[in-house]
Amino acid sequence: xxxxxxxxxCEGLRRTYEGRPLEEADLAADPVTQxxxxxxxxxxxxxxxxxxxxxxxxxxxxxxxxRTVLLKGYDRRGFVxxxxxxxxxxxxxxxxxxxxxxxxxxPIRRQVRVEGTVVRLPREDSAAYFHSRPYGSRIGAWASxxxxxxxxxxxxxxxxxxxxxxxxxxxxxxxxxxxFLVVPAEVEFWQGRADRMHDRLRYRRAGGAWMVERLAP
Numbered sequence: 001x002x003x004x005x006x007x008x009x010c011e012g013l014r015r016t017y018e019g020r021p022l023e024e025a026d027l028a029a030d031p032v033t034q035x036x037x038x039x040x041x042x043x044x045x046x047x048x049x050x051x052x053x054x055x056x057x058x059x060x061x062x063x064x065x066x067r068t069v070l071l072k073g074y075d076r077r078g079f080v081x082x083x084x085x086x087x088x089x090x091x092x093x094x095x096x097x098x099x100x101x102x103x104x105x106x107p108i109r110r111q112v113r114v115e116g117t118v119v120r121l122p123r124e125d126s127a128a129y130f131h132s133r134p135y136g137s138r139i140g141a142w143a144s145x146x147x148x149x150x151x152x153x154x155x156x157x158x159x160x161x162x163x164x165x166x167x168x169x170x171x172x173x174x175x176x177x178x179x180f181l182v183v184p185a186e187v188e189f190w191q192g193r194a195d196r197m198h199d200r201l202r203y204r205r206a207g208g209a210w211m212v213e214r215l216a217p
Contacts, residue, residue, distance in 0.1 A: 018109075022191035022199035030210055031187035031203040032076050035112060038189065039074075042105045054102040055081065057088075060095030071101075072129065078183040079114060080121065082129060086176045087146035093118050099182055109192030116184040126178035131170075138171045139164050188215070 028034040042050035051071040058064045065088055073080040079101060083090055093099065101114040130138060143160040150156055163171065188202040198217035203210045 018192075018194055020191070021193070022189065022201060024201060024212055024214070027189070027201060027203075027212060030076070031184060031189075032074060034189060034203075035074065035187065038105075038110060038112060039103075042103075042108060042110070045105075045108050047105060047107060050103075050105065052103075053079075053081075054104065055089060056100040056102070057092035058096050058098070059092050065089065065092060071103075072179070078116065078181045080179055080181055082126065082177070082179045084141070084144070084146035084174075084177050085120075086148075090146075093180060099180075101182060111188075111190040113186075113188040113190070114182060114184050115186045116182050118180050118182050121179035121181055123178065127173045129179060130173040130177065135169075135171075139167070141177050142167075142171060142174055193217075 028037065039050065049070070052068055053071050054066055055069045056064065056066040067089065069081045069083065069089075071079055072082055085094075097118045099116065099118050101112075103112040105111060130141070133141075139160055142163045143156060184203075184205070186202055186204050188200060191199040193199055196217060200215040200217055202213050202215055204213060205211075
């Protein structure tokens with residue numbers, strides 16, 4: 001009989017990381033270039049959805065939330081994702097425009113963490129991406145009032161069918177949907193090493209330049 005008052009441990013899941021060293025001399029001059037290199041390694045390794053990232057936000061009152069979303073682009077400005085602006089993350093970012101991203105590339109013993117401010121993308125950028133999505137995803141963006149309570153799956157499916165009938169070819173971009181840009185202030189590169197002696201190198205913006213700091217694991 002299970003005793004729910006007894007502690008449950010995960011000791012048997014311990015793993016040893018045998019990654020190669022990450023030295024300051026290995027890093028690119030800026031974090032986006034370094035991210036591009038590691039992202040290419042993640043793609044080449046065959047990881048499923050290497051662009052999956054954990055997005056952490058907090059409301060204006062400090063209530064935290066995290067969820068997995070997909071990175072849809074990046075450049076020297078920052079990191080882009082798209083969502084329903086009326087979702088919980090959208091509301092959080094309206095109240096508190098700061099976020100943290102985490103790329104958990106565990107099979108290759110690496111992680112990347114990004115902290116920064118968040119701004120909405122220009123409407124034309126969101127529209128261009130929206131119209132590049134598969135038809136079903138565009139209808140789905142209209143059908144799902146993300147994070148809202150619904151009575152049943154049938155209600156959601158019925159709304160999808162109604163909208164597909166309304167727009168059989170080209171649904172317009174919803175006014176409640178679009179992109180966000182996470183503008184990095186800090187980007188940390190984590191390389192797993194043996195005996196929990198991991199390498200953690202962090203880029204931190206100092207004025208108009210990036211400085212690199214080593215963090216204790």
